[in-house]
Amino acid sequence: MSNDYDYINPSHYKVGGKEVYEMMIDIWGKEKYISYCEMNAFKYRMRLGHKPNQPIDRDLSKARWYEEMASNLKSELDKQEKIKNNFGPIINRL
Numbered sequence: 001m002s003n004d005y006d007y008i009n010p011s012h013y014k015v016g017g018k019e020v021y022e023m024m025i026d027i028w029g030k031e032k033y034i035s036y037c038e039m040n041a042f043k044y045r046m047r048l049g050h051k052p053n054q055p056i057d058r059d060l061s062k063a064r065w066y067e068e069m070a071s072n073l074k075s076e077l078d079k080q081e082k083i084k085n086n087f088g089p090i091i092n093r094l
Contacts, residue, residue, distance in 0.1 A: 007062075008058075008061050008062055008065050025073075030073050030076065030077055031077070033073065034070045034074060034077075037066040037069045037070035037073070038066070040066045041064075041066040041067045042063075044062045044063035044066070045059075045060075045063045047059060048060060048063075
């Protein structure tokens with residue numbers, strides 16, 4: 001592999017114009033994907049320093065990627081819920 005290889009979000013995760021995570025959200029929804037992210041972050045943190053010949057920073061970066069993704073998706077869901085709560089009654093009257 002070249003030095004430019006992205007170990008955190010490699011190009012083979014992009015299929016047919018979509019990232020694999022986007023397809024997973026389309027199939028299973030944001031809530032389940034958030035859980036998936038949280039579990040993957042936990043997995044990467046639990047195995048820090050236990051993979052032979054692999055830098056700890058790589059697994060830590062992966063854990064952080066999943067944690068950030070979960071956080072961003074939670075924020076999106078919160079915004080959607082606020083909009084629904086604020087405008088739902090109005091829309092239901094239309």
